Amino acid sequence: MFATRFERFGPPEVLSVGELPEPHAGPGEVRIRVRAAGVSPVDLAIRAGKSRSPIALPHIPGVDAAGVVDEAGPGAEVGDEVFGAVDVARLGGATAEFAVLAFWTPKPPSMPWEQAGAAASGIETATRALDLLDVRDGTTLLVDGASGGVGSLVVGLALARGARVLGTGGDLEFVESLGAIPVPYGPGLPTRVDGRVDAALDVAGQGSLPELVELTGEPSSVVTLADFSGPSHGVRVSTGALGGEPDGRHGLAAAARLFEEGRFRVPVEAVFTDAAAAHAAAERGPRRGKLVVRVSE
Ligand SMILES: NC(=O)c1ccc[n+]([C@@H]2O[C@H](COP(=O)([O-])OP(=O)(O)OC[C@H]3O[C@@H](n4cnc5c(N)ncnc54)[C@H](OP(=O)(O)O)[C@@H]3O)[C@@H](O)[C@H]2O)c1
Incomplete structure (x- = not known):
């Protein structure tokens, strides 16, 4: 599959697009064909080599993603449109053709991919x-x-x-x-x-x-x-x-309902096709919501 990844830690320029093996969904997970992925401070820290957790290289950044399910999991069939986040232990993987989500919820049909892709961990x-x-x-x-x-x-x-x-x-x-x-x-x-x-x-x-x-x-x-x-x-x-505290994953479905009622949206500051440009923008600030990488149409 194609993926934006880095093979050494460093500035945004270490990111480039290349071929990597496809991940597959394990028990309790789904795999999606990614449409959009968010950019978060944790992605910048990992890329810069400042993560406290060990990171194997090459590494695909991106914790949040939205896309179309192509390997089903609990409550999600192939073809469903969902948004969610990767497993915290993997700490990345969303800026790629396929990503495996550890938690997710159905994407409201009217929710733009960019909002959905940036939303879950936040x-x-x-x-x-x-x-x-x-x-x-x-x-x-x-x-x-x-x-x-x-x-x-x-x-x-x-x-x-x-x-x-x-x-x-x-x-x-x-x-x-x-x-x-x-x-x-x-x-x-x-x-x-x-x-x-x-x-x-x-x-x-x-x-x-x-x-x-x-x-x-x-x-x-x-x-x-x-x-x-x-x-x-x-x-x-x-x-x-x-x-080890109670998590807020139940908030995803609630936020999706609020979106459908017109009572909630994900503020998106800018959308990029180039992940390196998105990382560079995230490091500059000031922030006005989320930065997003559009991975596929
Ligand atoms: N504990 C968790 O579970 C968890 C989860 C996600 C994120 N985080 C952490 O939460 C932090 C924020 O994440 P984020 O995604 O929201 O980052 P972000 O998008 O970069 O936003 C950072 C915010 O802090 C503001 N800020 C900068 N200097 C400030 C100051 N002196 N006083 C008050 N506000 C100031 C920024 O405003 P301007 O841009 O206008 O300067 C911006 O609104 C990061 O450290 C991230 O690692 C923790």
């Missing part, structure tokens, strides 16, 4: 964090890092739960367009926020935890996805399957 993560913080109708949630790939999904899913959402980001117009109350990021956050904040999610990992605890009044009302100093502030670090 929705899983967002759902997990919102569940941990017990975000529900009437909760006021502050999302630090709301303009990025995960943060923008958190905002959309929190609004769909009926929460009032404040969001920080570099591009405040974009944050407002998501439906959040925009707040500039950086030190001094409590001086820029009016009123009560019930819960705060740190998506950015830029050292805001003491201020988020000050804003909510309770370390247990703060969760971080990206700051491993969390426990020293009494704050939970949520890492999903790697941390």
